[in-house]
Amino acid sequence: MSKRWLVTGGAGFIGSNFVLEARKKNLAKVLTLDLLTYAGNRTNLSAIEKDPDHEFVHGDISDPSLVRSLIESFKPTAIFHFAAESHVDRSIDHPGIFLKTNVEGTFVLLDEARKYLSGGGGDPGEPFRFIHVSTDEVFGSLGAEDPPFTETTPYAPNSPYAASKAASDHLARAYFHTYGLPVITTNCSNNFGPWQFPEKLIPTVVLAAIEGKEIPLYGDGLNIRDWLYVGDHVQAILRIHEAGIPGETYNIGGNSERTNQRVIETILSILDQERPRSDGHSYSGQVRHVTDRPGHDRRYAMDASRLKRELGWTPEFSFESAIGETVRWYLANEEWWREIRSRKYAGERLGVLPPLKKGAK
Template sequence: MTILVTGGAGFIGSNFILDWAADSDEVVVNVDKLTYAGNLKNLSSLGGDCRHVFVKGDIGNVELMSTLLSQHKPRAILNFAAESHVDRSIHGPADFIETNVVGTFGLLESTRAYWSALPDAEKIAFRFLHVSTDEVYGSLEKDDAAFREDSRYAPNSPYSASKAASDHLVRAYHHTYGLPVLTTNCSNNYGPFHFPEKLIPLCILNALSGKDLPIYGDGQQIRDWLYVKDHCAAIRRVLECGVLGETYNIGGWNEKTNLEVVKALCGVLDELKPLAGARSYAHQITFVRDRPGHDRRYAIDANKIATELGWTPKETFEAGLRKTVQWYLEHQEWVNEVSTGAYRVWMNAHYKVESRS
């Protein structure tokens, strides 16, 4: 038996493959374009393992994907492949449209042709699981109810708009062609192998380097935080038991402001790698100009997946954050390798300091 994972060298995809390999002997065919955030070093522990087959390629390449599907005959496809950084989508939306919309369309076309030709029993058993984001639902006010699966789509950034479009394509392929799809929309992930352009890994890296910890605006933007290993477990559960055509919101029940997250992170670093003179890393917190159209709050209502599929997150935010900080402290070689010159140029150009707290 085989599954095919797209974007498997990225943050969530690589964590999923590592967890899958720890629990299953089933082969994983990993297709990744290896853009800046894709890193095969994430999967170095699977080097030489015949259960992991890596193919460098674009999911929008219908010829390549059709060949791979015909060759490996997967029973399921899990689509993690995506451009996912909101800030980069503001500066350069074209890549997000190309990967998240056009790429998903190409993958769906390849999958539809493959699935249509399967014998009846394999056709019935086949699944296409599309991994998406809570950002497609837009922004909430402080006292609004959390996003449910039937919440109205209202994306506010080029990134979230491109993911919303991909979600709609997946839904349309189910309703028009009968493709057996499942969709998951998750909240903010954190954990090992997270590329240091997102809030938590960026602040860990900057804290250890003695640099400012940049926080947009007033730091009161609220997000729901989900430990990546919990997310991977939820996806496995949806793949196993999810109802075809349904969407499942996956959240951690951990709403925090960005400022609360960074202060908590500083507290863990103060304990695990204290600065000289008993200073706190919190003195490095710096407020920077807010990004355009910054959504104020995201919150996931994860009751459906809990009630219908029996999944709930295992990690508290405090425990997950400690594990995350500890991982980065123990993997400085990985951090140094991904923090290339191009990365530094991007960060220096993007964050403009306004004032220090």
């Protein structure tokens, strides 16, 4: 097999879905590099634990010697860079950790890839690609009547997380224009689906509901996000790797804008049917409005028309068609999320990432 893919953050939410799909379809040999901080979990990859064409390495993308040794020995034909700290509230409490991973880590990967290619590395029969996976949050916030973000929307990050991802995007661009490194950047909207860490919105709502806890809703609940099913995101990344143009940026969106309030109402309606409360009441009675977080962007929306027009990709799933399956996945995989709860976030316990401040979600 000529294709060899180095995947950073491959034990996280989006990364693990990507790795599992790549191996399920036997698209390439895969080397997963993950530090296993609070959101990384090797259990996500248990289905390919004995796969001879998949190797897992526990390590830090900010370690140049490790990254160099892996690139030189594995000789990847592509690097898919998913590794990132991505929780906005955590970035507000501990911004330095986001700078280290998202900025310094991306720099190390880009620079070691540059050295590898400039030193004669690479496979003549398989053009090298560096796929840098980013977020819609780098563009800032939209008003209710504003058109969706395009690939040319000016950057205007409003949180330390978004700023760190914006910086990494600029580094990726610079390495293409300065060194000719064949980098392609993607900016995606909010993902949802299997294996998402329990503190994100959708799993937070599901688990708080069935555990009889209050369900937090920030501010007035009218913040809007475009929701993208993780399986669709994976297919978009694969298509961009196959046919995307180095040096270009592609937006990936789900065409599914929803207020946070509507998302929560949809989830609770599903739970009322799938796992009714013992007292016969709706889970909606557990929703509580909480103080809005600082710098909370009002609306995100992605214009993914370029991806459709140039590469023929459109999302297969709408929010409604995938949210039911997602909710049922969490109900059916209680052992997975309870194990995470029992270790109280491995990264916190190991000192990799400090805990959130009391009351933060």
